[in-house]
Amino acid sequence: MFIQPWDASLDEDEWQAWIGEGHDFGQLAVNGLPGQPPVVVPTHFSVDGPDLLVHLARPNSVWKAIGEDPNVTFTVIGDYAFIPGPWRAPAGTLPQNGVPTSYYTAVQFTCRARIIDDPQAKADLLRRQLAHFQLDGDHAHVAADQPPYGRMLPGVRGLHLEVTGVVAKFKYDDHKPIEHRASVADHLTERGQGLDTAAAQQQRRRLDHVGPWKS
Template sequence: MYIPKQYTKEDYQEIKAFMQRHNFVTVISTVEGRPIATHVPVNVQEDEETLYITGHVAKGNQQWRTLDYGENILVIFQGPHAYISSTWYEDEDVPTWNYQSVQVYGKSRLLTEEELVSDLTKLLDKYEGQRDQGATWNNMSERTKRQMKGVKGFRIKVTEIFAAYKLSQSRSTTDKDHIIDTLDHSDNHLDRAVAEAMAKEQGRSK
């Protein structure tokens, strides 16, 4: 991914936390030179300073075959994004788009049945664990659990990370403050999320 230097994020802990927050991703691999992609929720975990991405796809989705000892698997983590009008600047300039995005490459393999159960348990615990009578793995009937046979689990060992936080870093403090305030009053939740990210990047509260 092309990232101008001022937009490159290198803080490993920040990047890891971003990936864990924005964990509905796009997994991209190739079949005979043709890219194929799947949008899927994943778990992001660290083991001995290496990040691993785990998830599952439907068995009917033939992309799983490319994840059986796949090389150069691309995973895109997309954060908030917002249009930035040039009318928000002190001086005339072109409009642009602010965003946060992380792309990683890695090597993949399929999960064993035991590993898949563990991964599904973690994913369900994350989203159901705090709910009253949440639909966690341990609460499911054997009939429901058998639907696991319809999916294939995968694990991707992350080998390269590219993180872009394009948050008006090249603008003046006055411009950035105006952009933050304008986005923060938007009805669009993505605009407000970008305002929050910009404020954090500047070390200020909105």
């Protein structure tokens, strides 16, 4: 992922906080088998210390590819919006001459995948994930030898993704003048489509932290 200096994460705390705010859905990318394209799987995930936990259906095509090469990438993208050209036109120029762009946050993990097939270990993984996704605990106990989950466990496999590297990108025009960034954030709030409000919040937050960009 190409990252301009002004788009880089301020520090590890920034991207970790963003993930912790509920950005827990991403894409697992696995090297394809010889002569085949990469396998990309959209899925929820949960955090396990510095690592990630995933479970997928046993028929998923990803397993054979992971068996050949356990080095994978997991990418999470959010708070994105299309920015029309007129919003980015420099002061004193025609609005139609402005260059459009995309705003977004992306966190990309490089990982080494370990497949989990042991029934007890899979049950433990699912308990950890349910503790994250169903905080109210409104689900049956997950045990390898008890219904309802016990009979379904053979149909899934777990993945422990050992994170070996992280890059994060917060692309919100931080190299532009303060007045420009504040104006675009206002436009996003006014338009209010899709993730416009979330993108505006990220831009304003970065504006408060970064201020005028200094190389």
